[in-house]
Amino acid sequence: MKYISTRAANTPDIERKLFCQILLEGLAPDGGLYLPEQYPQIDDAALTRLRKVYHEQGYALLAFEILSLYIDDIPAADLRALCEKTYTTEVFGTGEIVPLRHVEDGLWIEALSNGPTLAFKDMAMQLLGNLFEYELGRRGEELNIFGATSGDTGSAAEYAMRGKKGVRVFMTSPQGRMSPFQQAQMFSLMDANICNIAVKGVFDDCQDLVKAVSNDLEFKRKYKIGTVNSINWARLLAQVVYYFAGYIQATESNSQRVSFSVPSGNFGNVCAGHVARMMGLPIAKLVVATNENDVLDEFFRTGVYRVRGTADTHETSSPSMDISKASNFERFVFDLLGRNGARTKALFADAINTHGRFDLSADPLFTKAASTYGFVSGKSTHANRIQTIRETWNQHGFVIDTHTADGLKVALEYREPGVSMIVLETALPIKFASTIVEALGREPECPAKFAGIEALPRRVLDIDADVAVVKALIAKECA
Ligand SMILES: *Cc1c(COP(=O)(O)O)cnc(C)c1O
Numbered sequence: 001m002k003y004i005s006t007r008a009a010n011t012p013d014i015e016r017k018l019f020c021q022i023l024l025e026g027l028a029p030d031g032g033l034y035l036p037e038q039y040p041q042i043d044d045a046a047l048t049r050l051r052k053v054y055h056e057q058g059y060a061l062l063a064f065e066i067l068s069l070y071i072d073d074i075p076a077a078d079l080r081a082l083c084e085k086t087y088t089t090e091v092f093g094t095g096e097i098v099p100l101r102h103v104e105d106g107l108w109i110e111a112l113s114n115g116p117t118l119a120f121k122d123m124a125m126q127l128l129g130n131l132f133e134y135e136l137g138r139r140g141e142e143l144n145i146f147g148a149t150s151g152d153t154g155s156a157a158e159y160a161m162r163g164k165k166g167v168r169v170f171m172t173s174p175q176g177r178m179s180p181f182q183q184a185q186m187f188s189l190m191d192a193n194i195c196n197i198a199v200k201g202v203f204d205d206c207q208d209l210v211k212a213v214s215n216d217l218e219f220k221r222k223y224k225i226g227t228v229n230s231i232n233w234a235r236l237l238a239q240v241v242y243y244f245a246g247y248i249q250a251t252e253s254n255s256q257r258v259s260f261s262v263p264s265g266n267f268g269n270v271c272a273g274h275v276a277r278m279m280g281l282p283i284a285k286l287v288v289a290t291n292e293n294d295v296l297d298e299f300f301r302t303g304v305y306r307v308r309g310t311a312d313t314h315e316t317s318s319p320s321m322d323i324s325k326a327s328n329f330e331r332f333v334f335d336l337l338g339r340n341g342a343r344t345k346a347l348f349a350d351a352i353n354t355h356g357r358f359d360l361s362a363d364p365l366f367t368k369a370a371s372t373y374g375f376v377s378g379k380s381t382h383a384n385r386i387q388t389i390r391e392t393w394n395q396h397g398f399v400i401d402t403h404t405a406d407g408l409k410v411a412l413e414y415r416e417p418g419v420s421m422i423v424l425e426t427a428l429p430i431k432f433a434s435t436i437v438e439a440l441g442r443e444p445e446c447p448a449k450f451a452g453i454e455a456l457p458r459r460v461l462d463i464d465a466d467v468a469v470v471k472a473l474i475a476k477e478c479a
Pocket residue numbers: 119120121152153230263264265266267268269270320321403426427
Protein backbone atom coordinates (compact mmCIF):
# COMPACT_ATOMS: atom_id res chain seq x y z
CA MET A 1 0.00 0.00 0.00
CA LYS A 2 1.26 3.46 -0.93
CA TYR A 3 0.04 6.88 0.11
CA ILE A 4 -0.57 10.00 -1.96
CA SER A 5 -1.38 13.62 -1.16
CA THR A 6 -4.90 14.99 -1.69
CA ARG A 7 -3.30 17.84 -3.65
CA ALA A 8 -1.05 15.81 -5.95
CA ALA A 9 -1.67 16.09 -9.68
CA ASN A 10 -2.57 12.70 -11.09
CA THR A 11 0.56 12.11 -13.20
CA PRO A 12 2.68 8.96 -13.61
CA ASP A 13 5.45 10.46 -11.48
CA ILE A 14 3.09 11.19 -8.56
CA GLU A 15 4.91 10.85 -5.24
CA ARG A 16 3.90 7.66 -3.43
CA LYS A 17 5.01 6.91 0.12
CA LEU A 18 4.96 3.95 2.46
CA PHE A 19 3.19 3.98 5.82
CA CYS A 20 6.28 4.54 7.98
CA GLN A 21 7.40 7.37 5.71
CA ILE A 22 4.26 9.33 6.60
CA LEU A 23 3.83 8.02 10.17
CA LEU A 24 5.78 10.85 11.83
CA GLU A 25 4.63 13.54 9.39
CA GLY A 26 1.70 15.94 9.41
CA LEU A 27 0.78 17.56 6.12
CA ALA A 28 2.26 16.41 2.83
CA PRO A 29 4.92 18.84 1.49
CA ASP A 30 2.37 20.28 -0.97
CA GLY A 31 0.02 21.14 1.91
CA GLY A 32 -2.36 18.25 1.23
CA LEU A 33 -3.29 15.30 3.45
CA TYR A 34 -2.16 11.73 2.92
CA LEU A 35 -4.59 9.04 1.78
CA PRO A 36 -4.05 5.49 0.57
CA GLU A 37 -3.88 5.13 -3.20
CA GLN A 38 -6.94 2.94 -3.03
CA TYR A 39 -9.14 1.51 -0.28
CA PRO A 40 -8.65 -2.22 0.27
CA GLN A 41 -11.95 -4.04 -0.23
CA ILE A 42 -13.59 -6.25 2.38
CA ASP A 43 -15.96 -8.66 0.65
CA ASP A 44 -18.56 -10.88 2.32
CA ALA A 45 -16.10 -13.70 3.06
CA ALA A 46 -13.52 -11.31 4.49
CA LEU A 47 -16.12 -9.64 6.71
CA THR A 48 -17.22 -13.04 8.00
CA ARG A 49 -13.61 -13.78 8.82
CA LEU A 50 -13.16 -10.45 10.65
CA ARG A 51 -16.35 -11.19 12.61
CA LYS A 52 -14.82 -14.45 13.75
CA VAL A 53 -11.51 -12.78 14.60
CA TYR A 54 -13.22 -10.19 16.80
CA HIS A 55 -15.41 -12.73 18.59
CA GLU A 56 -12.73 -15.37 19.06
CA GLN A 57 -9.50 -13.39 19.34
CA GLY A 58 -10.61 -9.92 20.31
CA TYR A 59 -10.16 -6.29 19.35
CA ALA A 60 -6.34 -6.27 19.18
CA LEU A 61 -6.36 -9.00 16.53
CA LEU A 62 -9.14 -7.26 14.60
CA ALA A 63 -6.96 -4.13 14.65
CA PHE A 64 -4.00 -6.16 13.41
CA GLU A 65 -6.04 -7.59 10.50
CA ILE A 66 -7.27 -4.17 9.38
CA LEU A 67 -3.97 -2.34 9.87
CA SER A 68 -2.19 -5.07 7.89
CA LEU A 69 -4.15 -4.01 4.82
CA TYR A 70 -2.57 -0.56 5.02
CA ILE A 71 0.92 -1.19 6.39
CA ASP A 72 3.55 -3.00 4.30
CA ASP A 73 6.68 -1.77 6.00
CA ILE A 74 6.36 -3.21 9.50
CA PRO A 75 6.90 -6.99 9.81
CA ALA A 76 3.61 -8.76 10.62
CA ALA A 77 4.85 -10.18 13.92
CA ASP A 78 5.91 -6.70 15.09
CA LEU A 79 2.63 -5.07 14.04
CA ARG A 80 0.67 -7.77 15.80
CA ALA A 81 2.72 -7.27 18.97
CA LEU A 82 2.12 -3.50 18.82
CA CYS A 83 -1.65 -4.05 18.53
CA GLU A 84 -1.64 -6.56 21.39
CA LYS A 85 0.36 -4.22 23.57
CA THR A 86 -2.05 -1.33 22.84
CA TYR A 87 -5.56 -2.74 23.08
CA THR A 88 -5.58 -4.43 26.48
CA THR A 89 -8.26 -4.85 29.15
CA GLU A 90 -5.88 -3.12 31.51
CA VAL A 91 -5.69 0.07 29.41
CA PHE A 92 -9.29 0.16 28.11
CA GLY A 93 -11.17 -1.26 31.07
CA THR A 94 -13.07 -4.06 29.27
CA GLY A 95 -12.21 -7.11 27.19
CA GLU A 96 -14.42 -5.87 24.36
CA ILE A 97 -12.40 -2.60 24.33
CA VAL A 98 -15.35 -0.81 22.65
CA PRO A 99 -18.51 -2.43 24.11
CA LEU A 100 -21.94 -1.50 22.75
CA ARG A 101 -24.53 -0.25 25.21
CA HIS A 102 -28.07 -1.11 24.18
CA VAL A 103 -30.29 1.98 24.48
CA GLU A 104 -33.51 0.74 22.89
CA ASP A 105 -34.59 -1.28 19.89
CA GLY A 106 -32.23 -0.44 17.02
CA LEU A 107 -30.28 2.18 19.00
CA TRP A 108 -26.84 1.65 20.52
CA ILE A 109 -24.05 3.67 22.05
CA GLU A 110 -20.52 2.48 21.29
CA ALA A 111 -18.23 3.13 24.25
CA LEU A 112 -14.97 4.63 22.95
CA SER A 113 -14.06 6.49 26.11
CA ASN A 114 -12.76 3.98 28.60
CA GLY A 115 -9.09 4.59 27.84
CA PRO A 116 -6.63 6.46 30.07
CA THR A 117 -8.04 9.96 29.44
CA LEU A 118 -11.72 9.04 29.11
CA ALA A 119 -12.13 10.33 25.55
CA PHE A 120 -12.18 8.52 22.21
CA LYS A 121 -8.85 10.07 21.20
CA ASP A 122 -7.15 7.39 23.31
CA MET A 123 -8.29 4.75 20.78
CA ALA A 124 -5.85 6.12 18.20
CA MET A 125 -3.32 7.92 20.36
CA GLN A 126 -2.43 4.84 22.43
CA LEU A 127 -1.51 3.00 19.23
CA LEU A 128 0.37 6.04 17.94
CA GLY A 129 2.50 6.10 21.09
CA ASN A 130 3.58 2.52 20.49
CA LEU A 131 4.09 3.03 16.74
CA PHE A 132 6.21 6.14 17.35
CA GLU A 133 8.40 4.39 19.91
CA TYR A 134 8.85 1.43 17.56
CA GLU A 135 9.72 3.48 14.47
CA LEU A 136 11.98 5.96 16.28
CA GLY A 137 13.82 3.05 17.88
CA ARG A 138 14.25 1.39 14.50
CA ARG A 139 15.69 4.60 13.03
CA GLY A 140 17.70 5.53 16.13
CA GLU A 141 15.99 8.94 16.14
CA GLU A 142 14.26 11.19 18.63
CA LEU A 143 11.15 13.34 18.34
CA ASN A 144 9.88 16.31 20.31
CA ILE A 145 6.15 16.66 20.00
CA PHE A 146 5.08 20.27 20.34
CA GLY A 147 1.36 20.91 20.41
CA ALA A 148 -1.53 23.05 21.56
CA THR A 149 -4.61 21.71 23.27
CA SER A 150 -7.88 22.95 24.66
CA GLY A 151 -8.31 19.63 26.47
CA ASP A 152 -8.76 16.17 25.00
CA THR A 153 -5.99 16.02 22.40
CA GLY A 154 -3.22 17.12 24.74
CA SER A 155 -4.08 14.73 27.51
CA ALA A 156 -4.54 11.82 25.11
CA ALA A 157 -1.12 12.58 23.57
CA GLU A 158 0.57 12.82 26.96
CA TYR A 159 -0.93 9.58 28.27
CA ALA A 160 0.09 7.86 25.02
CA MET A 161 3.68 9.14 25.03
CA ARG A 162 4.49 9.11 28.77
CA GLY A 163 7.55 7.01 29.46
CA LYS A 164 8.07 6.22 25.76
CA LYS A 165 11.68 6.07 24.59
CA GLY A 166 12.81 8.68 22.07
CA VAL A 167 9.78 10.95 22.51
CA ARG A 168 9.20 14.13 24.53
CA VAL A 169 5.93 16.05 24.66
CA PHE A 170 5.70 19.82 25.05
CA MET A 171 2.02 20.67 25.35
CA THR A 172 0.70 24.21 25.57
CA SER A 173 -2.79 24.95 26.88
CA PRO A 174 -4.59 28.20 27.69
CA GLN A 175 -4.11 28.96 31.38
CA GLY A 176 -7.20 28.23 33.46
CA ARG A 177 -9.42 27.41 30.49
CA MET A 178 -9.58 23.62 30.49
CA SER A 179 -12.10 21.89 32.73
CA PRO A 180 -10.81 21.18 36.28
CA PHE A 181 -10.72 17.46 35.52
CA GLN A 182 -8.76 17.97 32.29
CA GLN A 183 -6.22 20.19 34.06
CA ALA A 184 -5.80 17.64 36.84
CA GLN A 185 -5.34 14.82 34.31
CA MET A 186 -2.55 16.56 32.43
CA PHE A 187 -0.78 18.45 35.17
CA SER A 188 -0.54 15.51 37.57
CA LEU A 189 1.73 13.63 35.15
CA MET A 190 5.25 13.45 36.60
CA ASP A 191 6.97 11.61 33.74
CA ALA A 192 10.29 13.16 32.77
CA ASN A 193 9.38 13.23 29.06
CA ILE A 194 6.14 15.23 29.56
CA CYS A 195 6.24 19.02 29.79
CA ASN A 196 3.02 20.95 30.45
CA ILE A 197 3.05 24.62 29.48
CA ALA A 198 0.17 26.86 30.58
CA VAL A 199 0.08 29.94 28.37
CA LYS A 200 -1.46 33.24 29.46
CA GLY A 201 -4.08 33.65 26.76
CA VAL A 202 -6.62 31.62 24.79
CA PHE A 203 -6.31 28.48 22.66
CA ASP A 204 -5.50 30.53 19.54
CA ASP A 205 -2.47 32.02 21.32
CA CYS A 206 -1.22 28.48 21.94
CA GLN A 207 -1.79 27.54 18.31
CA ASP A 208 0.07 30.65 17.19
CA LEU A 209 3.07 29.56 19.27
CA VAL A 210 3.01 26.14 17.59
CA LYS A 211 2.81 27.75 14.15
CA ALA A 212 5.63 30.17 14.92
CA VAL A 213 7.91 27.39 16.10
CA SER A 214 7.03 25.17 13.12
CA ASN A 215 7.70 28.02 10.72
CA ASP A 216 11.23 28.39 12.06
CA LEU A 217 12.59 25.56 9.92
CA GLU A 218 16.06 25.68 11.40
CA PHE A 219 14.76 25.40 14.96
CA LYS A 220 12.33 22.72 13.90
CA ARG A 221 15.07 20.62 12.36
CA LYS A 222 17.58 21.19 15.16
CA TYR A 223 15.14 20.15 17.87
CA LYS A 224 13.30 17.50 15.81
CA ILE A 225 9.89 19.09 16.36
CA GLY A 226 6.84 17.08 15.33
CA THR A 227 3.10 17.04 16.00
CA VAL A 228 0.37 14.51 16.66
CA ASN A 229 -2.66 16.40 15.41
CA SER A 230 -5.72 14.74 13.99
CA ILE A 231 -4.58 14.91 10.37
CA ASN A 232 -2.02 12.18 11.11
CA TRP A 233 -2.98 9.23 8.91
CA ALA A 234 -2.07 6.60 11.52
CA ARG A 235 -4.55 8.14 13.96
CA LEU A 236 -7.29 8.03 11.38
CA LEU A 237 -6.46 4.45 10.44
CA ALA A 238 -6.60 3.29 14.07
CA GLN A 239 -10.12 4.73 14.27
CA VAL A 240 -11.33 2.66 11.30
CA VAL A 241 -11.10 -0.44 13.50
CA TYR A 242 -13.86 0.55 15.93
CA TYR A 243 -16.33 1.07 13.09
CA PHE A 244 -15.78 -2.60 12.23
CA ALA A 245 -16.04 -3.61 15.91
CA GLY A 246 -19.27 -1.61 16.32
CA TYR A 247 -20.79 -3.13 13.20
CA ILE A 248 -19.81 -6.66 14.22
CA GLN A 249 -21.33 -6.26 17.68
CA ALA A 250 -24.61 -4.75 16.42
CA THR A 251 -25.27 -7.34 13.70
CA GLU A 252 -25.48 -11.09 13.25
CA SER A 253 -25.30 -11.27 9.48
CA ASN A 254 -23.44 -9.31 6.82
CA SER A 255 -26.73 -8.56 5.09
CA GLN A 256 -27.59 -6.13 7.90
CA ARG A 257 -26.66 -2.48 7.62
CA VAL A 258 -26.05 0.03 10.41
CA SER A 259 -25.68 3.81 10.57
CA PHE A 260 -23.21 5.70 12.75
CA SER A 261 -23.78 9.07 14.37
CA VAL A 262 -20.54 10.89 15.11
CA PRO A 263 -20.00 13.97 17.30
CA SER A 264 -17.75 15.94 14.95
CA GLY A 265 -15.21 18.74 15.06
CA ASN A 266 -12.17 18.28 12.85
CA PHE A 267 -13.85 15.48 10.86
CA GLY A 268 -11.22 12.94 11.95
CA ASN A 269 -13.55 10.50 13.63
CA VAL A 270 -16.26 10.45 10.95
CA CYS A 271 -13.61 10.39 8.21
CA ALA A 272 -12.52 7.02 9.62
CA GLY A 273 -16.16 5.95 9.20
CA HIS A 274 -15.97 7.07 5.59
CA VAL A 275 -12.86 4.94 5.07
CA ALA A 276 -14.59 1.91 6.65
CA ARG A 277 -17.59 2.46 4.37
CA MET A 278 -15.32 2.79 1.31
CA MET A 279 -13.75 -0.56 2.27
CA GLY A 280 -17.20 -2.11 1.98
CA LEU A 281 -18.41 -2.20 5.58
CA PRO A 282 -22.23 -2.18 5.27
CA ILE A 283 -22.83 1.32 6.62
CA ALA A 284 -26.07 3.03 5.56
CA LYS A 285 -25.60 6.59 6.84
CA LEU A 286 -22.75 8.51 8.39
CA VAL A 287 -24.43 11.15 10.52
CA VAL A 288 -22.21 14.19 11.10
CA ALA A 289 -23.34 15.82 14.35
CA THR A 290 -22.00 19.29 15.15
CA ASN A 291 -22.66 21.81 17.88
CA GLU A 292 -23.18 25.54 17.32
CA ASN A 293 -19.88 25.49 15.37
CA ASP A 294 -21.68 24.12 12.35
CA VAL A 295 -19.15 24.44 9.51
CA LEU A 296 -19.74 20.81 8.54
CA ASP A 297 -23.50 20.80 8.97
CA GLU A 298 -23.66 23.84 6.69
CA PHE A 299 -21.64 22.04 4.01
CA PHE A 300 -23.69 18.86 4.03
CA ARG A 301 -26.94 20.85 3.93
CA THR A 302 -25.96 23.46 1.35
CA GLY A 303 -22.72 22.54 -0.45
CA VAL A 304 -21.02 25.66 0.89
CA TYR A 305 -17.89 25.18 3.00
CA ARG A 306 -17.19 28.40 4.88
CA VAL A 307 -14.31 28.65 7.35
CA ARG A 308 -15.16 30.73 10.42
CA GLY A 309 -13.15 33.56 11.93
CA THR A 310 -12.23 33.70 15.61
CA ALA A 311 -15.15 36.01 16.40
CA ASP A 312 -17.49 33.51 14.73
CA THR A 313 -16.20 30.48 16.64
CA HIS A 314 -18.30 29.82 19.71
CA GLU A 315 -17.21 28.50 23.08
CA THR A 316 -19.75 25.79 23.83
CA SER A 317 -20.53 23.11 26.38
CA SER A 318 -19.15 20.50 23.95
CA PRO A 319 -15.77 22.26 23.69
CA SER A 320 -13.86 19.51 21.88
CA MET A 321 -16.04 20.23 18.85
CA ASP A 322 -15.43 23.99 18.86
CA ILE A 323 -13.64 24.38 15.55
CA SER A 324 -13.43 27.13 12.94
CA LYS A 325 -12.48 24.74 10.13
CA ALA A 326 -12.46 20.95 9.91
CA SER A 327 -8.86 19.94 9.28
CA ASN A 328 -9.59 16.43 7.95
CA PHE A 329 -12.43 17.48 5.67
CA GLU A 330 -10.15 17.77 2.64
CA ARG A 331 -9.79 13.98 2.64
CA PHE A 332 -13.47 13.44 1.99
CA VAL A 333 -13.69 16.25 -0.58
CA PHE A 334 -10.83 14.60 -2.52
CA ASP A 335 -12.89 11.41 -2.76
CA LEU A 336 -16.09 13.33 -3.53
CA LEU A 337 -14.34 15.06 -6.46
CA GLY A 338 -13.35 11.70 -7.93
CA ARG A 339 -9.85 11.99 -6.41
CA ASN A 340 -9.01 15.04 -8.47
CA GLY A 341 -5.93 16.47 -6.71
CA ALA A 342 -5.73 19.59 -8.86
CA ARG A 343 -9.31 20.51 -8.09
CA THR A 344 -8.90 19.71 -4.37
CA LYS A 345 -5.90 22.03 -4.33
CA ALA A 346 -7.87 24.78 -6.09
CA LEU A 347 -10.55 24.59 -3.41
CA PHE A 348 -8.46 24.23 -0.25
CA ALA A 349 -5.32 26.16 -1.19
CA ASP A 350 -6.74 28.85 -3.46
CA ALA A 351 -10.44 29.41 -2.72
CA ILE A 352 -10.15 29.00 1.05
CA ASN A 353 -7.04 31.17 1.26
CA THR A 354 -8.49 33.99 -0.79
CA HIS A 355 -12.22 33.84 0.00
CA GLY A 356 -12.43 31.68 3.12
CA ARG A 357 -15.03 29.54 1.40
CA PHE A 358 -15.95 27.40 -1.58
CA ASP A 359 -19.29 26.49 -3.01
CA LEU A 360 -20.12 23.09 -4.54
CA SER A 361 -23.89 23.58 -4.44
CA ALA A 362 -24.20 23.78 -8.24
CA ASP A 363 -21.90 20.83 -8.88
CA PRO A 364 -23.71 17.55 -9.59
CA LEU A 365 -21.01 15.79 -7.56
CA PHE A 366 -22.29 17.47 -4.40
CA THR A 367 -25.47 15.37 -4.39
CA LYS A 368 -23.24 12.30 -4.17
CA ALA A 369 -22.16 13.26 -0.63
CA ALA A 370 -25.50 11.88 0.52
CA SER A 371 -26.48 9.47 -2.26
CA THR A 372 -23.15 7.72 -2.84
CA TYR A 373 -21.23 8.38 0.37
CA GLY A 374 -24.08 8.25 2.89
CA PHE A 375 -23.36 11.58 4.61
CA VAL A 376 -26.14 13.45 6.39
CA SER A 377 -25.79 16.03 9.14
CA GLY A 378 -27.40 18.01 11.92
CA LYS A 379 -26.50 20.30 14.79
CA SER A 380 -27.36 20.88 18.40
CA THR A 381 -27.45 23.79 20.81
CA HIS A 382 -26.63 23.95 24.49
CA ALA A 383 -30.35 23.62 25.28
CA ASN A 384 -30.55 20.50 23.08
CA ARG A 385 -27.63 18.92 24.93
CA ILE A 386 -29.11 19.63 28.35
CA GLN A 387 -32.42 18.15 27.22
CA THR A 388 -30.80 15.07 25.65
CA ILE A 389 -28.72 14.40 28.79
CA ARG A 390 -31.87 14.73 30.94
CA GLU A 391 -34.05 12.55 28.73
CA THR A 392 -31.40 9.85 28.48
CA TRP A 393 -31.11 9.79 32.25
CA ASN A 394 -34.88 9.80 32.81
CA GLN A 395 -35.72 7.22 30.15
CA HIS A 396 -32.70 4.93 30.28
CA GLY A 397 -30.99 5.56 33.60
CA PHE A 398 -27.47 6.40 32.46
CA VAL A 399 -25.50 9.62 32.04
CA ILE A 400 -23.94 10.73 28.74
CA ASP A 401 -21.44 13.53 28.20
CA THR A 402 -22.16 16.70 26.23
CA HIS A 403 -20.45 15.57 23.00
CA THR A 404 -22.20 12.23 22.97
CA ALA A 405 -25.41 14.18 23.57
CA ASP A 406 -24.78 16.10 20.34
CA GLY A 407 -24.42 12.77 18.56
CA LEU A 408 -27.54 11.25 20.08
CA LYS A 409 -29.68 14.32 19.43
CA VAL A 410 -28.86 14.27 15.71
CA ALA A 411 -28.96 10.45 15.49
CA LEU A 412 -32.63 10.49 16.48
CA GLU A 413 -33.39 12.61 13.40
CA TYR A 414 -32.03 9.96 11.03
CA ARG A 415 -33.25 6.57 12.23
CA GLU A 416 -34.63 4.20 9.58
CA PRO A 417 -36.61 1.01 10.06
CA GLY A 418 -34.42 -2.08 9.91
CA VAL A 419 -31.14 -0.17 10.23
CA SER A 420 -29.51 -0.01 13.66
CA MET A 421 -28.13 3.37 14.67
CA ILE A 422 -24.86 3.42 16.60
CA VAL A 423 -23.95 6.65 18.41
CA LEU A 424 -20.25 7.00 19.11
CA GLU A 425 -19.59 7.98 22.72
CA THR A 426 -16.61 10.33 22.51
CA ALA A 427 -16.05 11.21 26.19
CA LEU A 428 -17.20 10.29 29.67
CA PRO A 429 -19.38 12.78 31.59
CA ILE A 430 -16.83 13.39 34.36
CA LYS A 431 -14.69 15.37 31.90
CA PHE A 432 -17.42 18.00 31.56
CA ALA A 433 -18.96 17.82 35.01
CA SER A 434 -20.36 21.34 35.27
CA THR A 435 -22.78 20.81 32.38
CA ILE A 436 -23.92 17.52 33.88
CA VAL A 437 -24.65 19.35 37.14
CA GLU A 438 -26.66 21.89 35.15
CA ALA A 439 -28.66 19.13 33.44
CA LEU A 440 -29.17 16.67 36.28
CA GLY A 441 -28.47 18.61 39.46
CA ARG A 442 -25.70 16.29 40.52
CA GLU A 443 -22.09 15.41 39.84
CA PRO A 444 -21.35 12.61 37.35
CA GLU A 445 -19.69 9.46 38.60
CA CYS A 446 -15.89 9.47 38.66
CA PRO A 447 -14.19 6.19 37.62
CA ALA A 448 -12.33 4.72 40.57
CA LYS A 449 -8.89 5.12 39.00
CA PHE A 450 -9.38 8.91 38.93
CA ALA A 451 -10.66 9.35 42.48
CA GLY A 452 -8.85 12.25 44.15
CA ILE A 453 -6.99 13.27 40.99
CA GLU A 454 -7.74 16.96 41.52
CA ALA A 455 -5.79 16.93 44.78
CA LEU A 456 -2.58 15.42 43.34
CA PRO A 457 0.63 17.48 43.05
CA ARG A 458 1.01 19.24 39.69
CA ARG A 459 3.83 19.92 37.27
CA VAL A 460 3.16 22.80 34.90
CA LEU A 461 5.12 25.83 33.69
CA ASP A 462 3.25 29.13 33.48
CA ILE A 463 4.48 31.38 30.68
CA ASP A 464 3.48 34.41 28.64
CA ALA A 465 2.48 33.83 25.02
CA ASP A 466 6.01 34.55 23.83
CA VAL A 467 7.76 32.48 21.14
CA ALA A 468 11.23 33.25 22.48
CA VAL A 469 10.28 31.93 25.92
CA VAL A 470 8.87 28.71 24.46
CA LYS A 471 11.92 28.15 22.28
CA ALA A 472 14.27 28.68 25.22
CA LEU A 473 12.25 26.20 27.24
CA ILE A 474 12.44 23.51 24.54
CA ALA A 475 16.17 24.12 24.06
CA LYS A 476 16.80 23.79 27.78
CA GLU A 477 14.83 20.52 28.11
CA CYS A 478 16.64 19.03 25.12
CA ALA A 479 20.10 20.08 26.25
C1 LIG B 1 -11.89 15.42 19.50
C2 LIG B 1 -13.29 15.20 20.00
C3 LIG B 1 -14.40 15.26 19.14
C4 LIG B 1 -14.29 15.63 17.68
O1 LIG B 1 -13.66 14.66 16.91
P1 LIG B 1 -13.10 14.99 15.45
O2 LIG B 1 -12.31 13.83 15.07
O3 LIG B 1 -12.27 16.25 15.60
O4 LIG B 1 -14.29 15.23 14.57
C5 LIG B 1 -15.65 14.97 19.67
N1 LIG B 1 -15.81 14.70 20.97
C6 LIG B 1 -14.77 14.63 21.83
C7 LIG B 1 -15.03 14.35 23.26
C8 LIG B 1 -13.47 14.88 21.37
O5 LIG B 1 -12.44 14.83 22.24
